[in-house]
Amino acid sequence: DAKTTQPNSMESNEEEPVHLPCNHSTISGTDYIHWYRQLPSQGPEYVIHGLTSNVNNRMASLAIAEDRKSSTLILHRATLRDAAVYYCILRDGRGATNKLIFGTGTLLAVQP
Amino acid sequence: AAGVIQSPRHLIKEKRETATLKCYPIPRHDTVYWYQQGPGQDPQFLISFYEKMQSDKGSIPDRFSAQQFSDYHSELNMSSLELGDSALYFCASSPLRPNEKLFFGSGTQLSVL
Numbered sequence: 159d160a161k162t163t164q165p166n167s168m169e170s171n172e173e174e175p176v177h178l179p180c181n182h183s184t185i186s187g188t189d190y191i192h193w194y195r196q197l198p199s200q201g202p203e204y205v206i207h208g209l210t211s212n213v214n215n216r217m218a219s220l221a222i223a224e225d226r227k228s229s230t231l232i233l234h235r236a237t238l239r240d241a242a243v244y245y246c247i248l249r250d251g252r253g254a255t256n257k258l259i260f261g262t263g264t265l266l267a268v269q270p
Numbered sequence: 271a272a273g274v275i276q277s278p279r280h281l282i283k284e285k286r287e288t289a290t291l292k293c294y295p296i297p298r299h300d301t302v303y304w305y306q307q308g309p310g311q312d313p314q315f316l317i318s319f320y321e322k323m324q325s326d327k328g329s330i331p332d333r334f335s336a337q338q339f340s341d342y343h344s345e346l347n348m349s350s351l352e353l354g355d356s357a358l359y360f361c362a363s364s365p366l367r368p369n370e371k372l373f374f375g376s377g378t379q380l381s382v383l
Contacts, residue, residue: 196313255318255325256364256371257315261312
């Protein structure tokens with residue numbers, strides 16, 4: 159599985175946008191970019207995923223660089239409930255299973 | 271909506287004892303995944319099952335075994351428990367279609383004393 163690199167931690171203020179970066183310079187053509195987050199004392203939770211085009215859903219937006227070597231998860235208006243560890247994960251779209259291999263994510267702190 | 275159910279939520283065992291963790295996937299999800307998360311660590315993939323067959327294997331110790339039953343629920347059996355097995359154990363489920371998202375349970379907190 160290709161590796162991703164994320165900052166260990168980031169801080170944001172409530173109701174401001176947050177941009178969480180992820181580098182994946184060894185991404186292959188069939189790797190999808192997945193984002194999950196883990197709130198304290200809870201299981202990981204799906205946020206968003208994409209292949210080449212930018213993606214939007216009710217939780218967040220995913221901006222993917224043209225060369226696909228990096229991506230950014232965008233939370234448009236951070237709330238206190240968004241404080242969590244955010245994981246950027248590459249998963250081969252041809253994979254026989256949908257297992258996720260977690261790396262070291264970004265701990266997002268949201269200040270009121 | 272129904273979620274992934276794990277039981278028990280908390281389990282306390284002593285060294286060398288055995289433990290069984292149970293996972294009930296979301297209805298119509300045929301694939302189950304087990305993860306271990308130690309204190310301050312990221313989730314580590316242990317094993318997965320599809321249609322009652324092991325589909326993938328990660329860093330699962332030989333002392334651990336798992337299976338998936340005909341009703342798709344899964345059990346993780348842990349023997350000769352060690353202090354280092356103390357962790358949060360998550361189960362997740364998904365359909366096996368490509369790129370399906372995983373739904374995680376709330377986990378079982380295992381403490382080995």
